[in-house]
Amino acid sequence: MTADRVLRKESLHSSLADPVLDTMTFLNEVTMRYPEAISFAPGRPYDGFFDTEDIVTHLRRYLDHLSEAGWSPQQIRTAMYQYGTTAGQIRDLIAASLRIDEHIDVTPESIVVTVGAQEAMLLVLRALIAGPSDVLLVSSPCYVGITGAARLLDIPLVDVEEPADGFSCAKVEAAIQREHARGRRPRAFYVVPDHSNPSGTTIGPEARAQLLELAARHQLLIIEDSPYRLVSPGNPLPTLKSQDTAGVVVHLGSYSKTVFPGARVGYIVADQRITSADGHSTLLADELSKIKSMVTVNTSSLSQAVV
Structure with missing residues (x-):
């Protein structure tokens, strides 16, 4: 019919x-x-080096890892075949890798495993942009994925032009002041500090420190998107999150470049403390998990196992 x-x-x-x-x-x-x-x-990423059989090897290694950790056959079967925890089942491994590779020391509970970094953007934007006067600042030119996510959620974008000679904190602060003058609240600033897509710019050490200070002073959250760090040449500069003493950075990561895109696994580090009027306290990660539960329910357990 x-x-x-x-x-x-x-x-x-x-x-x-x-x-x-x-x-x-x-x-x-x-x-x-x-x-x-x-x-x-x-x-x-170039897929000429991928071997299809490696997926099976990686999965077997993870199952052995669970068994060695004391999981019963029933527990392992449930973990692989059933709906998983919304926030993710490899958060402890991600937290360990962040501590070793990036000197980002956070608890597994402050991490949400997502369906790629694209879902991470959607969750963070939905949580942070609370009203019609809230706006998102983006370093321009910027990754098209953040533009599309904001468009889907009817979130106003404010471009912060990136000069030809590199990133400028002065331009970020000027944009904040302009939006305040218009009666709007710059809620967050999206930036890719390392090998930004599409400009290729890497923010220098001094500008990173200035940006963190500026964000703390203006109560602005920084959405740090870091997909390219482990596949870039040379020694990477410290992430904004690893230097974040004021709790202003929400860090997004992806395994699409370092493992393979087909897994569709990313993550959010959201260790900010959220308090309610009745004094109840949670992590921002907990709030993001609520949204995720209504979007994708959970990230594929099989994909997490392979990653």
């Missing part, structure tokens, strides 16, 4: 008419159509 009900495009959410929402699909389709071409646009 063929449905003959026709919906007008104008009756759908206005974001669906925005060309930015076609970008990801377009980039992936072009790459699939021309497999011999080397495209720098979608951030795809």
Whole structure:
């Protein structure tokens, strides 16, 4: 039976008419159509070194890890086959790797495992942008994924132009002051400090310290997106999160570049303390998990196991 009900495009959410929402699909389709071409646009890692059988090896290693940790066969079966915990089942391993690789010392409870960094952006934006006067500052040019997520959520974006000679804290502060003058609240600033996509810019040590000080002074949260650090040449500079003494940085990570994109596993470090009017206290990670439970329920247990 063929449905003959026709919906007008104008009756759908206005974001669906925005060309930015076609970008990801377009980039992936072009790459699939021309497999011999080397495209720098979608951030795809080279897959010539991948061995399909490695997936099985990695999964077996994780199952052995659970068994050695004292999990029963029933517990392992449930962990792999059932809906998993919303916040993720490899948070302890992520916390350990962050401590070793990035000197970011956080508890597993402050981490949320996500379906790639793209879901992480959506969750963080939904939680932080609370009203019509809240705006998101973005370092411009910026990653199209944050633009699309904000568009879906009807979140106003304010571009902070990145000069040709590199990142400028003065421009961030000027944007904050302009928005305050307009009666709006700059809630957060999205930035990729290391090898930013698409500009390629890396923020220097002095500017990183200035940005953290500025954020603390203006009560601005920094959304630090760090997908490229472990695949970049040379010794990386310390992350903003590792230097965050004021609790102003929400750190986003992805295993798409360091493991493989098909796993679709990312994470959020959100250790900020949230207090309610009745004195109850939680972590921002707990609040993000509530949103995730209504979006993807949980990140694939099999993908987490392989990662």
